Amino acid sequence: MIRTLWFLICILVFNSCKESSKREVAVDKKPIEAIFTEFYEFKKSINPIEATKAGYSKYNDTIANYISDDYILHLKDRYTYFLQELGKYDATQVSAEDYMSMRVMEWDCAVKLEGVMNPMVTVASPIYDLPSFELMPLFQIQSLHLYVAQLAGGTSVQPFNSIKDYTNWLSRLEDYLAFLDTSIENMKIGMDKGVVLPKVLTLKMLPQVRAFVDVPLEENLFFQPIMNFPDGLSDADMDILKSDYEDFIQKKLTPKYVELNQFLTHEYVPACRDTDGLLNLPNGKDTYQYLIKLHTTTNMTADEIHELGLSEVARISKEMETVKNEIGFKGDLKSFFSSLRNKKELMPFSKPEEVIENFNAINDRIALRIDSLFALTPKAGFNVRRTEAFREASASAEYVPGSKDGSRAGIFYIPITNVKSYNRVHDEALFLHEAIPGHHFQLSLQQENNDLPEFLHPESMGVFVEGWALYAESLGKELGVYTDPYQYFGMLSMEMHRAIRLVVDTGIHAKGWSREKAIQYSLDNEAESEESIIAEIERYMATPGQALSYKIGQLKIRELRTKAENALGEQFNIRAFHSQILDSGSLPLVLLEEKINRWIVGPSK
Structure with missing residues (x-):
């Protein structure tokens, strides 16, 4: 670097x-x-x-x-x-x-x-030694234009409870327009410097932008807060807000989306690259090494992570073989993957509400045993909710923490693009990861911990946050789920999914793998649908290094648990161990290891 x-x-x-x-x-x-x-x-x-x-x-x-x-x-x-x-x-x-x-x-x-x-970050700098993400500010997933649209609907974290809330949002959108202006300017600089998105990612972004170009006002997501006024506003206030929102959407926001769509379609797409990874950009190797450090809090190299991924894929494959044989499937593992993708018994739902009900039932079963593993449990509640339609096609399941004061519960979003083909094989592991005892527990406890400085209350440190959630998936048998071998195989599939990330993310960005090679590697080693795998591979292309955090964090937490179990023997207390992991906020892995080592020497009684 x-x-x-x-x-x-x-x-x-x-x-x-x-x-x-x-x-x-x-x-x-x-x-x-x-x-x-x-x-x-x-x-x-x-x-x-x-x-x-x-x-x-x-x-x-x-x-x-x-x-x-x-x-x-x-x-x-x-x-x-x-x-x-x-x-x-x-x-x-x-x-x-x-x-x-x-x-x-x-x-x-x-x-x-x-x-x-690094000068690669400052747009005004004449020296572009490294590819700048400021020159590629918009992409098809985890991008600000998607997040703003999510807030706009009025059912996410942006409040719409008062006149002040409504005017705040219009002011926030003025800043958003300035961001879009800067985005277009920066992307034009990127076109001159050859620092542009892969074409396949930009093509996926076009429908997201066009969704706000030719849409009737009443159906526009940005107008929905006007369609759903809270109680307590006067008719005069509602009329003023309706007029202000109409003017803003029709005279400012929609024209900006039209401009962005025209730019992306006619200027940017023709300039986009046909390569897929950072390795194909100036000094991309060094950029990727920095992103590894940022997202894993380690100094591991891309080669080390790639080899670790290959090793984990091999280990999990052996356990998958065991479960496949227990189920009685006669074909090879790849054939079993194919059978799971199309098994009608695993696609029993006819209404999206039934998917939500299934997750709530999983919650009820886990609640019976949660105290056996956890002394610390959060006060905050949470809801399971379907992902909004405008972003559902490119979205993964996710958890959004509730507000610190408890006025807004945490939300577990689940995309249900086609309920008839929704496969429940991963549902128990997915709930453990996103909700309890995964993200909902860890992030809520972190936010509610008054002994921590407030800067440690938000998410931060993805390697800890995602590492914990992946570790939480492994607790299913201890929490009374995974009694169905298909659900246990679903857990192995999700762990395999994260192990594959170590291979394909480093493959794309450090070893010259193509998008197609990464897709095929995933198809060969996991039971996800091809549609889902394509979306995931394109996510790694857009956000290099982020997907490494899950497995690197999980392996460290599991390593520390095994070390504590071996060192403490009968004195080991799983509830106390989990408290030690969760009571200091999100930690870089080196600090987490130091903390657990001290606890092993003299654990709290």
Whole structure:
């Protein structure tokens, strides 16, 4: 990874501050709690939607233009500042809990600063040594234009309970228009520099944009809050809001979508590349190595992760063979995959509501045993909900945390594109992952933990969050599910899915694999439908490195549990172990390992 001179100077300054804090008795520094508070305010300000998601209303009227030069320069300045402030402390000057929080903050600031210090990030820079994601700001999944549309419907995290809420949203949309303007500008620069999306991803994005071009006002997702006013608004207020929303959608928003559609269709698509991975962009190998560090909190190389993935695929395949034979299937594993994709008994639903009811029934069964594994359980509730239609075709199942004050429950979204072909083979494992004891437990407990600084309440650290959720899938037998061998095979299939990610993500971005090769590798090794696999492979193409976090995190948690079981023997307490994992917020894996090692030596009684 190329470093700029300025980055080296910042690191030297940071290290100098750390050394001087040890030598000097009197250091001009703030209380550590004040730094934590300041850092969290900064985090909310740079990601206002996440602040809304956490239940903070201060930034409900804005969206950060995170691909602009000013935004990136601001990040450089503030991350450097916070590292300097942290450098004034050492372990002797704060509590053990605060020192752990300091180290999480230090890791976050350092890795984010490393990402923005490179000139590839600053659009105004004439030096494009690395491919810039600011030049590829829109894609077909996990993109801001999709998230904004999700908020627009009025059933997600954006509140629509008062006149202020309604006007906040219009103000936020003004910022969104500025983001789209910057996106088009940046993508044009990317076209000049050869830093563009794969054509196949852009083609998948076109219907998402066109969905807001030729749609009647009453059916426009952005108009739905007007179609569903809350109680308490006067007729006069509703008339004013209706007029304001009509004007905004017809005179500003729709024309911007028309402009974006025209640009993508007639200018961008012809300039898109036919290659698939970062390896095909300038210095893509180095960019990918940074993304591995960002998403796994490790210094593993792409080759190491690729080999680990191959090993895990082989291990899980053997266990799959055992279950297949127990079921009595006579063909090979690949034939069994095919049979599962088309087995009518695994597609029993005729209405989307029946899918939701099945997940609620799984919840009821798990509730009977959850206390045997967990001393900590969240106060927050959650709901199972179908994914909105406009994004359902490209969406995966996901969990959105509830608000911090409990006024909004967590939501487990499940896409049901065709209920007649919806296959329930993964449902128990999927519930364990997304809901209980996976994301809902971990994220809610993290958010409700008043002993943590507030900056540790939001999601963060995907390797921990996703690693925990994948580990949670393995707890099914202990929680009274997986009694059906097909559901247990579904769990193995989901673990295999994450192991395959290690192979195909590194294959695409570090080894020159084509999209087609990655799709075929997945088809050969898992029971997912071809449609689902294609969507997943294209997700990895759009978000390099993110999919590695699941298996890397899960393997570390499982490794630490095995180590604790072996070291403590009969003294090992699974409820206490899970509390240790969950009571410090999301941790980089090196800090999680240090914590569990200390607990093994002297676990809390």
